[in-house]
Amino acid sequence: MIEGEIIKFYREKMGLTQAMLGEGICTTTHVSKIERGKTAYSPDIIALFSDRLGININQEVQSFYNLEKKLQLWHDALIMKKEAQIEEYKAELEQMPFIDYSQYAAHYNLLRARYYFHYQNLDMVKQILTYVKKEFSDLSPFEKNLFYHLQGMYYISNYTSLSSEDHQKAIKVLKMINIDEYRNEEYYHHLAIAYHYGSSKILAYKYAEMALKFFQKTNNYLFAISSETLMLLQYGSELEMNFSEVVERYKDLIHNCEVLGDRERKAILLNNLGVKYFKREEYETALYYFEESINETENKKSINYLRRLCNYLETCTEGILLEKEILLGVMKRALALAKMLKSPVHITLIKLFKLKAEGAREKFYQYLSDEALPFFYSTNNKFYIEQFGKKLYKYYIEIKEFQKAAELYESIEHTFVSM
Numbered sequence: 001m002i003e004g005e006i007i008k009f010y011r012e013k014m015g016l017t018q019a020m021l022g023e024g025i026c027t028t029t030h031v032s033k034i035e036r037g038k039t040a041y042s043p044d045i046i047a048l049f050s051d052r053l054g055i056n057i058n059q060e061v062q063s064f065y066n067l068e069k070k071l072q073l074w075h076d077a078l079i080m081k082k083e084a085q086i087e088e089y090k091a092e093l094e095q096m097p098f099i100d101y102s103q104y105a106a107h108y109n110l111l112r113a114r115y116y117f118h119y120q121n122l123d124m125v126k127q128i129l130t131y132v133k134k135e136f137s138d139l140s141p142f143e144k145n146l147f148y149h150l151q152g153m154y155y156i157s158n159y160t161s162l163s164s165e166d167h168q169k170a171i172k173v174l175k176m177i178n179i180d181e182y183r184n185e186e187y188y189h190h191l192a193i194a195y196h197y198g199s200s201k202i203l204a205y206k207y208a209e210m211a212l213k214f215f216q217k218t219n220n221y222l223f224a225i226s227s228e229t230l231m232l233l234q235y236g237s238e239l240e241m242n243f244s245e246v247v248e249r250y251k252d253l254i255h256n257c258e259v260l261g262d263r264e265r266k267a268i269l270l271n272n273l274g275v276k277y278f279k280r281e282e283y284e285t286a287l288y289y290f291e292e293s294i295n296e297t298e299n300k301k302s303i304n305y306l307r308r309l310c311n312y313l314e315t316c317t318e319g320i321l322l323e324k325e326i327l328l329g330v331m332k333r334a335l336a337l338a339k340m341l342k343s344p345v346h347i348t349l350i351k352l353f354k355l356k357a358e359g360a361r362e363k364f365y366q367y368l369s370d371e372a373l374p375f376f377y378s379t380n381n382k383f384y385i386e387q388f389g390k391k392l393y394k395y396y397i398e399i400k401e402f403q404k405a406a407e408l409y410e411s412i413e414h415t416f417v418s419m
Helices: 002-014 018-022 028-035 043-053 057-080 083-094 105-118 122-135 141-160 167-174 187-197 201-217 221-233 243-260 263-279 283-296 303-319 324-340 344-357 361-378 382-398 402-417
Strands: none
Touching: 002 018, 002 028, 002 043, 002 057, 018 028, 018 043, 043 057, 057 083, 057 105, 083 105, 105 122, 105 141, 122 141, 141 167, 141 187, 167 187, 187 201, 187 221, 201 221, 221 243, 221 263, 243 263, 263 283, 263 303, 283 303, 303 324, 303 344, 324 344, 344 361, 344 382, 361 382, 382 402
16 A cells, blocks of 8 residues: 555645545545555556656655665665765665655664764764654664664763763663664674773673674674774783784784775774783883874874874873973873863863873872862763772872772772672
8 A cells, every 4th residue: 555655745745635636536535545545446546646746656666665675775884884885875765755754764764873873973863863762652673673772872972972971871772682673783893892881891802702703794894803803902800811912913903904994993903002002001112003093093183083192192191201391282282172072081181191291299199089080980981980090099008098098999899890
């Protein structure tokens, strides 16, 4: 009865009433029943309606039945990040005038949200997800799982873009996905990211490995690199691996990115390898990789560039690798970028780095105690709670503030036990 749905769409588009469409053909009541699929009708009547509306009903019906396949192809292209196909399928779907009025409207709008993820437009993502939640109360099982997946991606993106959303929301919503209904194992990758930001190394590794198998099976080489990168990030206190092996694996993945021409993933790997060396206090080597990562980052006004620049600044500060005046000049530019991007966590970090670079030791720990650490707690940022909490704890021990040290230790422990 899809013909009736198509007839109704074009009738309303032309501004015709049911009486006007049916004039000389059939009664208004019959038009209504045909549009609602409540009665049988002859091909002759549909042909007369089509002539009056100026459409080729056979082409319109075929186009409608191609919708589901086209939506799947668009989804696949978005997962694989095939730029040309993403835009091609988007343009084709936009040419289907009744798509927003069909049974596939929710599916289409959810993929539009996924499209805006591709271009990191979180405002549009949020707007579309809110619209779908409000307008489509009866989602199919697949659509419901796709909605959960997109919600999880949104929470992750918000968390890593430093808004107030918590990574635990991402974990909660992604765990609601029924893989038997959804049949898209890509979501394991985002669940791994959520656990990574929640400092759950073993679960992050588990889901990253599951995602890696999926990406290898589907020949999605770029995301296979991303999943393996995520697995490498988990090696540490809970997952052991020889450091030289970790470095060699990073270098192999960096080479693969060069072969595939993926500068952004190469920049991620270089940055992450720099972090590994930073944690070992091998500051000069860490600085080399951070500089390389910054050079590979094409968008010099992005949150990723700012994040890598902060790693560079922290390394220069901790390792005393740059003249004070030059370092403070770079910090000034970084602070301006952080303010432009409205990134409170980076504003806080840069203020800490600046106080340390200036040698203002007491002011550094005062700011850390009064401003920075409470902010990290308010955003549930476990990375910085652990990193800077340990610094403050050691300082309290040094100045014999044992009660404050004990309270801080208990607070940090509670944060990680109640993940």
